[in-house]
Amino acid sequence: MKANPEILTRCDLSVAQIIGMFGGGGAQRLAYNLALGIAEQGVRSYALALRSGGTYSELYNPQVTLVTLGAKSKNLLSYIRAFFELRKLFRKERIDIAHIHGVPSLPFVILATRFMKHRPKVVFTWQDSESVLDKPGWKQKLIIWALHRCDSISGSSRLVAKKLKDRTGISQVSVFHGGVPIIQETIRKENSSPPMIIWLGRIVPPKDPQILIQAAANLRDEGYQFSVSIIGKPIDSTVWYMKETEALIEKLQLQDRVHLLGYLPDEELQTIMCQADISVQTSHTEGLSIALMEHMMSGLAIVATDVGDTSIAVEDGVSGIIVPPKDEKRLTDALRHLMINPTRRSELAVAARQRAVESFSINAMVQRALNQYRKIR
Numbered sequence: 001m002k003a004n005p006e007i008l009t010r011c012d013l014s015v016a017q018i019i020g021m022f023g024g025g026g027a028q029r030l031a032y033n034l035a036l037g038i039a040e041q042g043v044r045s046y047a048l049a050l051r052s053g054g055t056y057s058e059l060y061n062p063q064v065t066l067v068t069l070g071a072k073s074k075n076l077l078s079y080i081r082a083f084f085e086l087r088k089l090f091r092k093e094r095i096d097i098a099h100i101h102g103v104p105s106l107p108f109v110i111l112a113t114r115f116m117k118h119r120p121k122v123v124f125t126w127q128d129s130e131s132v133l134d135k136p137g138w139k140q141k142l143i144i145w146a147l148h149r150c151d152s153i154s155g156s157s158r159l160v161a162k163k164l165k166d167r168t169g170i171s172q173v174s175v176f177h178g179g180v181p182i183i184q185e186t187i188r189k190e191n192s193s194p195p196m197i198i199w200l201g202r203i204v205p206p207k208d209p210q211i212l213i214q215a216a217a218n219l220r221d222e223g224y225q226f227s228v229s230i231i232g233k234p235i236d237s238t239v240w241y242m243k244e245t246e247a248l249i250e251k252l253q254l255q256d257r258v259h260l261l262g263y264l265p266d267e268e269l270q271t272i273m274c275q276a277d278i279s280v281q282t283s284h285t286e287g288l289s290i291a292l293m294e295h296m297m298s299g300l301a302i303v304a305t306d307v308g309d310t311s312i313a314v315e316d317g318v319s320g321i322i323v324p325p326k327d328e329k330r331l332t333d334a335l336r337h338l339m340i341n342p343t344r345r346s347e348l349a350v351a352a353r354q355r356a357v358e359s360f361s362i363n364a365m366v367q368r369a370l371n372q373y374r375k376i377r
Contacts, residue, residue, distance in 0.1 A: 015097040015373070016046040016120070018105055022066070025202070026290035027127035030178040030365075031101040037179070037366035039063035046095065050082060050105050071108075079108070086112045090120055097373050099123040103143060110146040121151040121376045125176045129156060129287040129308055130206050132163040144168050151376040156287025157308035176372065177309065179365025180293045182357055183270070194225035195277040195339050198300070200269075200291040203234040203242045208282040208326070210248055215332040217252040224339055228258040229272060273298040277345060278338050283307055284325045296320075296356035301345040303334045313360060319351040 015038050017031040032047055039045035040063065047066045051073075067089060069082035089095070090113065098113065098120040100106050106124055113119050124147065126132060132155075133140055147153060147168050154176035155161035161173045197216075201207040209230050216228050234242040242260075249258050264272065279295035281304035286292075288309040296302060296313065302320030304310050314320035321337070323330040338345045358364070 012044075013097075014044040014046065014093055014095045015099065016048050016095050017099050017101065018048045018050065018109055019101045020051045020105055021049045022047060026178075027101050029180075030127070030290055031099075033178075033180065033362050034099070034365060034369060035064045036061060037362040038369065041366060041370070044093070046089075046093065048086070048089075050086075050102075050108060083108070083112055087116065090116060091118065094118055095120040096377075097121050097123060099125070099369070101125055101127055103128060106150075107142050107146040110149050121373075122149070123152045123372060123376070124150045124154070126153070126155045126160055126164055127287060129160050129285045132160055133167040152372055154372065159308060160287055174372065175309070176368060177288050177312070177360065177365070178290055178293065179360050179362045179368075180290060180297050180356070182361050183297055185299050185353060194227060195342075195345075196275055197226060197228045197278045197280055197335065198231060198272060198276040198295070199228070199280050199282065200231045200295070201281075201283070201289075202238075203230075203232050203245060204238045205241055206284045207232075208284055210245055211282050211326065211328055211331060212280055213245070213248050213252065213254065213258055214328050215335055216254055216258055218328070218332045219336060219339070220254065220257055222336070224336070226257065226339060228254075229261055229276070230258065231261045231264055231269065231272065233263045273300065276300055278303060278335065280331075280335070281305055281310065282325070282331065286310060288313060293356055293360045296352040296360065299349045299353040301338050301349045302352050303331065303338070313355065314352065315355075318348075319355045320348055 017035040019028055019031045022028050022032045035045045035047040045064050047064055049068045050071050052068055069085050070078060071082040072078040098109060100109050100122065103126065110122065113122060133143065147170060153164060153170060154174040155164050156176065158175055161175050164173045165171065199209055199212055203209060212228065219226065246260065249255060273295065277300065279300040279302050281289055281292050283305055284307065286308035292304060292310065292313060302314050304314050304320060304322060305325040306322045307325055311322055314322060316322040321334040323334050
C-alpha cells in the first residue's frame with residue numbers, strides 16, 4: 001500500500017544521498033546539504049560515499065549517517081566488496097529512496113538494487129552540465145540502460161533535462177535546483193576600497209577563469225584599484241590549464257592583483273566571502289551553480305554568465321548582472337560598473353541574498369526533493 005504523501009517526513013522513512021565522495025565540488029556539497037536538510041525534517045537520512053568520504057569524512061552530525069564503501073579505482077575486488085556492502089545496507093536499514101547524484105555511481109547502484117525484495121526507489125539527478133550523453137560507446141549505452149531503470153530522473157537545468165529527454169527517449173525528466181545553508185548576512189560598507197572580487201570553481205577550461213584575468217588586466221590598465229581571489233583547484237586532467245592560468249597572470253603582470261588561492265576548506269571560504277564585494281561566474285556551461293547560490297546567500301554583488309539556469313536565480317539588473325559567456329568586453333564593463341557604483345553594488349547584493357533565502361536555501365531544496373519523492377512513493 002502506498003504511503004500517504006502528506007506524511008512523507010515520518011521518521012520511519014529512510015533516504016540515502018549517494019555520490020562517489022563528499023567534498024568541495026558543487027554536486028558533492030549539494031548532496032551532503034540535502035542529507036542534512038532531510039534529516040532536519042525528521043527523516044532517517046544517510047550520506048553514502050561509494051569511494052571515500054572526501055573532505056567531509058571528518059564531519060560529525062548525529063542526524064546524518066555517513067557511510068563510506070571504500071571502492072577504489074582500478075581495484076575490482078574493492079568494487080565487489082562495496083557492491084555487497086551496499087546491498088547489505090539497503091536491506092538492513094530498509095532504505096526507501098536512493099537519490100544518486102553522480103553519473104559514475106548510477107550503473108553501480110542500479111545493479112546493486114536489482115532483484116532485491118525491498119528495493120529502494122531510485123532517484124537520479126544529472127548534475128554535470130558539461131557532458132550529457134555526448135560520447136558514444138559502451139559506457140553511454142550502460143548509462144542509458146541504468147537511466148531507464150530509475151523511478152525518477154531530473155537534470156540540474158532545463159537544458160540538461162532536455163538533453164536527457166532527447167538522448168534517452170525518456171519523456172518524464174524534471175529539473176532539480178539545489179540549495180545552500182542560510183548564513184548570517186554580512187554588512188558591507190559602500191565606500192570600502194579597493195573592492196575584492198572572488199571567483200570559485202574547478203580550474204578547468206569550461207569554467208574560464210582566464211577571461212576574468214583578462215578583464216582584470218583591462219581594469220588595471222584603466223587605473224582602477226581592486227583585488228581578485230580565484231578559489232579552486234584543477235582536476236588531474238587539467239593541471240596543464242592551471243599552469244597556463246598561472247603563466248597568464250605573470251605575463252600580464254597581475255601578481256599584485258590576482259591571487260590563486262587553491263582549494264579552501266569551508267571555514268576559510270566563509271571568511272573570504274565575508275571580505276569580498278563582487279562574485280564572478282565566467283562559465284561556458286552550468287546547470288545552476290552551487291557556488292553562485294552560496295555567493296548570493298553571502299550578500300555579494302553578482303556578475304554571471306548567461307548559461308544553464310543562471311538567469312532563473314539571477315535576474316539581470318535586479319539581483320545581479322548577466323553577461324554572455326566568452327565576452328571579455330561585457331565582463332569588463334560589468335565589473336567596472338560595480339566598482340565605481342558602490343550603492344548599486346549594495347542594492348544588487350541585497351536583492352541577491354533575498355532571492356537566495358527565498359528560493360535557494362537548504363529548506364527550499366529539501367521541499368523540492370520531498371515533492372519529487374512523493375511522486376514515486
